[in-house]
Amino acid sequence: MRGRIGRVVGTEGGSVDAVIGAQRLSLPSRLRALITGMTVLAAVCIAGVALTLRPPGEDWWAIPLVTVMVAISRLWIVRRYIGGSGILVDWGEAVLIVGLVLISPAWTVLTAALGTAVAMAWKRFDPVKAWFNVATTIVGVSIAALVMVAIAGAQPDPISWRGALALAVMATISALVSELACAAAVAFSRGDTFRTVLFEGVGTRALGLVMNFAIGAMILAVARYAPYLLVVLPPVLWLLIEGFAGRVRTRIERRMWQRLTVATREMGHLDIDAVLRTAILESAKLFSADVVEVEWKRANGDAVLTRGDAAGKIWQGKPGIYRPEQTAYPVSLVNGSGPSFGELRLCFRSQVRLPEREQLALSTLGSALAGTMQNAYVHQQLHDLATQDSLTGLANRPCLMAEGNAVLTSGHGTVALMLLDLDHFRQVNDTLGHEAGDDLLRVVADRLRARVTPGETLARLGGDEFALLMPGQADLKGASGHARDRARTLLGALGGPLVVDGVELSVEASAGVVAAETGSCDMVELLRRADSAMYRAKARGVELVEFDAERDTASVDRLALASEMQAALAADDQIVIQLQPSVDLVGGAPLGAEVLVRWKHPRRGLLSPASFIPDLEHTDLIAPLTRRVFELALGTYRTWLDDGIDAPVAVNLSARSLLDRELPEEVGRLLAEFDVPPDRLVLEITETAMMSELEIVDEVLTALRELGVRLSLDDFGTGFSSLQSVARVTVDEIKIDRQFVIAMGSSRQAEAVVRMTVGLAQTLGLRAIAEGVETAQQRAELVKLGCHGAQGFYFYPPLDPDDAKTVLAARGGPDGPPQ
Template sequence: MTAQRATAAAPRRIRALHIVVLAIALPAAIAGLLIPVDVPSAGDLSPLARAGIAAGVMALCQLARLRFRVGAGAVSVTWGEAAFIVGLYLAPAEWLPAATFAGALVAWILLTFFTDRRSPLEILHVAGSLTVAVAVGAVATRAVADPFDARLTPALAGALALGSLAYLLVTGWLAALTLSVRHARPAGGLFLRALRAKLLMFVGNILVGLLVVSMIERDLRWLLLLPPALWLLQQTYGHRLRADEERRLWSAFAHATRELSQLDERIVATAGVSGALSIFGAEAVEIDVVRPDGKRRRYTGDASGTVSEADVSEPLPETLGDDPGLVPLRVAGSPVGLLRVRFPRALEPGERERMALSAYADALATALHDATTHQALKALTDRSAYEAVHDPLTQLPNRAAFLLKGDAALRRVVREVPVALLLLDVDRFKEVNDTLGHAAGDELLQAIAARLTALTEPGELLARFDGDEFALLVTDLETPDGDRSSPMPQALRRARALVEHLATPTEVAGVVMSVEASVGVVVAPAGSADVAELVRRAENAMYQAKEGGGSVAWYDSAKDEASTDRLALLAELREALAVDDQLVLALQPAVDLDTGAPTGVEALIRWRHPRRGSLSPVDFVRSVEGSDLLAPFTRYVVDKALTVAAEWSREGLDVPISVNLSPRSLLDPHLPADIAELLRRHRVPPRRLVLEITETVVLSELEVIDEVLSALRDLGVQLSVDDFGTGYSSFTFLTRIPVHEVKIDRSFVRTMADAPISAAIVNATVDLGHRLGLRVVAEGVETADQRAALAALGCSAAQGYHFFKPMPADKIVAVLRSLLDSAQAQVFPLRADGAS
């Protein structure tokens, strides 16, 4: 076996290997000629003729070669073992290395002239490799028996087989070593693959060699039968090698295309380069990727396995020329890139390789297109998600992100450890906008943001609120000496440092100005309030600073009566949640405008306060939403509603019940699991629970909200949009979050008879609901005229004082039964008092 050339110019290490092989082969050949050998004449054959015939046999076996790929090169398999056996029989073992060198040299000169293009040093390397292998095989054979002009016996046949095996191992190892040095690949794997490919031919060669020796012993005329048999064997060997190569090619193709199933351009391109190198045994592979912005990225790899990348500026070639390894990468006619495969000179691609290259290029183009598209979409999604929680002007977190991240930061702080929130407002900022223009105002805000960022310590959270307000959350108020006993003075010092730093003159729109600011400071133990409450207190303090004329003011609870009362109310609510007789439900049905049948019941919470009297949700829900009681309060209300729904089931009533959710509840990832547990406990089907949300949640565009809503929908719970039309971008909301029902806000229902705009909004909402397959419920219906107008517009259902006021749970069953019986009898009482 001999290694084929895989590169255009042999590197230095290959030349060194050539010299080493020749340094071993030439002395072996010359030494054999110098050793005196007693050669008896056999018939008319002189010793020189015997050596010449041996050299000729060696040359013929090299000319009748077959080749197969190994990496980026190829290995030639020949009839070498057969020639080795015949040569040992015809000539002394001492002369065979020289005969081999001469015969191989002549054969490879002819091959180079007609097919290959080899340098003289490479030809000498091939001849030297074969000479070394023959010398080792001859020594191994002579160690057992001398085959020269001897009768063929089983012992001699075994000796020749042993020598042939040594010849095989040496040629295989030298070929693998050559490819390993040339392409920096492990020689062991190349050696084993070469042996597997040569195994069948090796056995056949030994049998042919022994057969030729037997024919020479008996009658030379038997040799006339050899050419047809050898031709058939050559075809058999060739078919076997081609079948092996075919299996290798498509196995490598399948593996390479599997590796392309990625969604990252760099990974796909790198896998594409490696795959092409493996499939086609290429010297080098280049993949040019055309990106959506028109720029090109080139990925290059060679047989060593390394892949590099670089940007390129030249355009894609308009014509590909005659290069068979140059293939355009297109998807639906659009250029994706270019694939260049540099095949070894000794192995020009045939029709099979061209077809495989075309198929591989199609798979690579599709994978690159998918990866590029995915990355573009991911970048767009990431940018949208980033913009949803960042101020576009300063790139600081916005209010929504500050509240969310701030609460998360507070949860990580040990309870009762003091934290501080500083709220900064720029004084007379409006004058900058009015005098210098809004562009100058934006420039000033960016400068302020940069200065505040420079003063922000690790672990602190800085954000820009609407307009000219900035907030800083400090969760570590420890003084340099480790003392936390006086957090307020430290927070005030920090606030004054911010004011002083901002006061340093800065140039905006060509005008040098000094920024003045008012800062409100609040300090509280961690766990005593959430970030929303801290912001509210800081705003109170900031307004005190502005009114008092100072630049910094701290929050004084004595000046915040609302906060004092609110804290007391929250403490009382915590006690109310622990009992079962203070927080009760008032239930208000919604009726079908066509049949009068109940379409659902809304559960409204009421607080029977032992000291304050009856409180409606307006009196306490806002305080709950800004506290840590929101989650237990929500679970309490849902539990109460499902208790009522379970009682209806026992009464044979299948009517949905709806509960209002605070937007902040949708920030709780545990909400779906809590509701699922309550549904299982009360054995109420999820479809009978309707959760009402407001459009204000769309302002956040936080991923956690979408995840919570999706989990609720997957649970089977129905979603309803309450106060529809009053929020931000109603239609955008419906495209983001699939819901089951929309409830038209009472403000539009109340004014639709007199205000064309309100009527148009109601009409559009009803039409939109019909198109999207949603239930449309009108809230706040108080008159028969409003009911008639809604029915004329095709509104599905309505609720309000015109039908029923909210009522206690013990009265709702009788009302629902009455509505259902009336609907079945086609009687439509639309008022609680029986009036039509």
């Protein structure tokens, strides 16, 4: 009996047939060696048969009978399919049991070979495929017959215990030889390990062997003791076979859906290339396809074709290549009710039947792949928008800051930074227009990009400012020298004339460089130092200046700022808050208010957080400042609540605050002190801070959740892992960053990000709040996209607590906390 799982090729034979047929265009070297080896063994066996063959006696009629029975056993196959593969069951061992009782072992080998050849010819199998089946049959039957003769002699009595044992051993050895040859052929073809293939479905094959022996014994018993019952034996055998086939079908279909579940889970990547690679690999294994193709269209209309196989070989290029495979089963890639954007195709080198159940499984896999590809593509768009400058395609400021901080905190070696600014760039804009200015920036970016070496990061910071991050030097002196050399190289790249809008321009630039040991400062400080050096270069009229710490006054200003903040915290009237309400986009009712800290500086006036928070994050003053903001926010809410106004207040948490293990306890104490329900406090956290790999961040966020406060993911889409941040931490609200809202009317990508974010929030049951809404058109677009709420100057500017209270009271209060 054959129980191997293998591809069904042509007119379906055993699994060995499938392998040989599928590979006849290009046989792997190990498969060719296996066929050659089986041929040599078969020749040896035939030579042995020829030496022992005797003319038939009175039982000559049994020879054609056994030959016909072998052919029928090879043709009467139980077929149960799974993904282009099948459990193919023949009854060869049962026939061998009968044949070895009726005729001599030598004639049994010849009749088995002849019957198999007749069946292969009837099915019109490929010659190589047919010969491999015949050779395997000759070798298996010869070895099995030899062992049987050694145990009980030729033509054993099946009724005696020795004869029954000999026939059982014979059937087992014949099946084992077939299974070993088949497993080797499948493993060599698919690139799997021999052990994996050999033990695949071993239980089903063992049961099949038992049934073969039982059927053979039944035929012999009926023939000896009740020959008149032979006429009713075929229906009985048919019932047994169908019962076995039903059991096989149930097991293999259950395994198919289990493997399909694993395949769809394995595709859960957020990188499009990883999604395609996994989909191709899993599809090739699940459906035993020679090649799997995924053809799809990017947003810009470019078509991409990715081809691969179960061995992990992947090729990507443009569609239209020659496909050598004869059979292809396509399924459209459709996400939801939208249009098709591509196809997943299973390709087979031979004619292959893919039954209806397996086509349904393929359709399911295609739907899963479509959804995963769309998620990965949106994630890539988010990543590009968050990390790339839309004008030049270079890295942007957030990307440079993140990579710089990663290097500076690595503790290995040094890092250098060059800051480059074009001279007289405004004159180009004023003279030739802003479009020409943009063209000039693109040309400059291309010139600089051509000089960047591996390991460096080139970024556009905004306007006409560019930066080059250079890690990797062993010592500070070497890093400084390397930075100066690289700066001169990039300045030299701008030395030749540049043609913009048909006008030849000569561009000059000024650059500042700085080098620092890792761990000595953060990226904000490194950028400030490079900026200081660059402006000294401009002031002195030279191309390049290196940062000089002795001439730097900013560190003194930071010390003064810290001292002044201590005085501000000791006073009662310097640290104040303003509140900016967010509103329901449909009804207009306020949903709550975001707390914005302000510093009434005695000399510099009212300061926004950007003027002092970044510097304070490097001091121990950030914790007491955060505590003061909580006190002011919760005190304001308590006052509102006493006057019948129930509007949640949202407080921004800095990245440094998430490293404070005492923060949750402090928040809990203040909630109790002001008698504020925890769910009326919303903590806004940027995704960059949330995605820190430090365990302490997870501990703090978990403790805050356990308090019952709400979490809001602020500036969504500006970090590197927007989708992962939602999956990693349970939040109640997503705030769409203002840059996407502002650009929504002019950028399809920005609109796609807003639409995706709103859809994601709706799917996860979260509230989506758009920041920075300044026009009626933006509000209308957000309403059309289904965004729940918004915040911005179009509705309300930041207000003092009393003014915010008046607004909230006039509008009737919020519609409740985030759900």
